[in-house]
Amino acid sequence: MSKHESKPRALTSGTTSGTTSGGGGGLRGRLRVPGDKSISHRALMLGALALGETEIHGLLEGEDVLRTASAMRQLGGETDKGADGIWRARGRGNGGLAEAADVLDLGNAGTGTRLLMGLVTPYPMTTFFTGDASLRSRPMARVTDPLQLMGARFVTRANGRPPLAVIGTSQPLPITYKLPVASAQVKSAILLAGLNTPGITTVIEPEATRDHTELMLRGFGVDVKVEETPEGRASSITGQVELTGRKIIVPGDPSSASFPIVAALILPGSEIVIENVGLNPHRIGLIETLLEMGAAIEILNARIEAGEKVGDLKVKHSMLKGVTVPAARAPSMIDEYPILAVAASFAEGETKMLGLGELRVKESDRLGAMARGLAACGVSVEEGPDWLAVKGNGKRPKGGAHIAVNLDHRPAMSFLVLGMAAEKPVSIDDGSPIDTSFPGFAELINGLGGSIAAVKP
Numbered sequence: 513m514s515k516h517e518s519k520p521r522a523l524t525s526g527t528t529s530g531t532t533s534g535g536g537g538g539l540r541g542r543l544r545v546p547g548d549k550s551i552s553h554r555a556l557m558l559g560a561l562a563l564g565e566t567e568i569h570g571l572l573e574g575e576d577v578l579r580t581a582s583a584m585r586q587l588g589g590e591t592d593k594g595a596d597g598i599w600r601a602r603g604r605g606n607g608g609l610a611e612a613a614d615v616l617d618l619g620n621a622g623t624g625t626r627l628l629m630g631l632v633t634p635y636p637m638t639t640f641f642t643g644d645a646s647l648r649s650r651p652m653a654r655v656t657d658p659l660q661l662m663g664a665r666f667v668t669r670a671n672g673r674p675p676l677a678v679i680g681t682s683q684p685l686p687i688t689y690k691l692p693v694a695s696a697q698v699k700s701a702i703l704l705a706g707l708n709t710p711g712i713t714t715v716i717e718p719e720a721t722r723d724h725t726e727l728m729l730r731g732f733g734v735d736v737k738v739e740e741t742p743e744g745r746a747s748s749i750t751g752q753v754e755l756t757g758r759k760i761i762v763p764g765d766p767s768s769a770s771f772p773i774v775a776a777l778i779l780p781g782s783e784i785v786i787e788n789v790g791l792n793p794h795r796i797g798l799i800e801t802l803l804e805m806g807a808a809i810e811i812l813n814a815r816i817e818a819g820e821k822v823g824d825l826k827v828k829h830s831m832l833k834g835v836t837v838p839a840a841r842a843p844s845m846i847d848e849y850p851i852l853a854v855a856a857s858f859a860e861g862e863t864k865m866l867g868l869g870e871l872r873v874k875e876s877d878r879l880g881a882m883a884r885g886l887a888a889c890g891v892s893v894e895e896g897p898d899w900l901a902v903k904g905n906g907k908r909p910k911g912g913a914h915i916a917v918n919l920d921h922r923p924a925m926s927f928l929v930l931g932m933a934a935e936k937p938v939s940i941d942d943g944s945p946i947d948t949s950f951p952g953f954a955e956l957i958n959g960l961g962g963s964i965a966a967v968k969p
């Protein structure tokens with residue numbers, strides 16, 4: 513046994529150290545994945561700002577979202593989990609944030625950081641942000657550029673990186689801003705800054721990204737207009753209107769569902785139903801792609817809940833074939849490329865994924881991480897500046913590698929899924945980042961018959 517194949521021990525709670533997977537049989541049963549991360553961040557921010565009480569059902573209690581909850585408390589909002597398991601938030605109304613007495617530490621959360629930078633812009637106060645080594649390496653100019661036009665000033669490390677300070681303004685200006693990168697975080701930061709800004713703030717997106725902010729703002733009583741223009745989709749909000757508390761139901765996160773989906777597709781004998789998955793049209797590019805690859809995925813019981821589309825997904829083991837994934841699809845599956853690359857390793861033929869430049873600046877360089885990790889698992893893979901090509905032969909890859917996850921939850925879960933179905937076990941150096949988005953991941957997969965275990969140090 514090599515040093516990377518040290519004996520697995522039973523998992524108790526969390527995956528806080530090295531983790532391994534291998535020798536998995538098929539997955540069977542019904543499951544639910546934790547709440548949507550994007551919607552959970554937004555629910556806490558708007559709930560802890562709005563007047564009156566906001567009830568949040570199904571909030572993701574992942575590390576990233578809990579950081580947003582505590583940041584909102586530092587900014588004067590109230591939010592907590594009740595004894596009944598329901599989260600409640602209460603704010604002082606639009607315009608009612610207060611200066612935080614200390615630095616906001618957002619941990620690993622890029623979404624929390626960027627959206628909050630927008631939220632605090634139209635206030636005459638200074639807010640300090642920091643986070644873990646991954647967050648401190650992420651580019652922030654994409655949000656500081658437009659927020660500066662609205663009147664904020666910033667002190668940052670080189671290249672706009674955190675720790676950073678947002679020096680807000682008492683006289684914010686509404687802007688019309690065309691996004692240079694397809695990013696729901698940047699769009700949302702600007703719209704949230706527009707909340708306490710007089711007049712109409714507009715963001716134009718050349719490629720439409722997830723619209724959870726727009727849908728949720730409407731639910732809080734804010735006037736949000738969305739129209740298609742020759743330059744792209746334009747979303748406008750009228751600022752300085754009051755937000756009133758409401759009930760929010762957070763659906764299961766489609767990005768988290770992607771891991772059991774692909775695990776079921778590649779493990780022979782699998783048949784699972786994932787209940788209550790968010791199916792916002794701007795989030796389902798992975799399902800579209802897997803269906804093109806020949807996956808047996810059925811959407812059951814599609815419905816609208818609290819303004820968001822949801823449904824149940826029935827997934828069976830399938831023989832997949834390679835496809836080309838166009839760049840235009842990237843915004844609707846931006847977080848799903850690591851697990852798609854795993855699915856592609858089991859497919860027959862080449863899967864070429866285009867338009868992946870943004871993967872270089874996620875929690876880690878996911879394009880490089882997947883290319884290196886898959887190659888170490890014996891997969892034929894080629895990496896370009898903004899594309900990835902994975903060539904499968906319809907058989908299971910060799911596996912047997914030890915992967916460094918660089919504080920990034922999605923490659924971590926992707927390689928554990930690969931390891932369950934590969935010839936030899938795969939291990940990762942650190943399972944703890946998984947708790948940022950998918951607490952209980954290993955236990956949930958193992959409950960369906962999966963084979964993920966902590967590694968003895």
Ligand code: S3P
Nearest residue numbers: 550623694695696697698846847
């Ligand atoms: C998110 C937007 C995406 C995504 C991230 C969550 C959001 O980031 O990768 O996990 O909640 O708005 P970008 O805006 O950088 O594309």
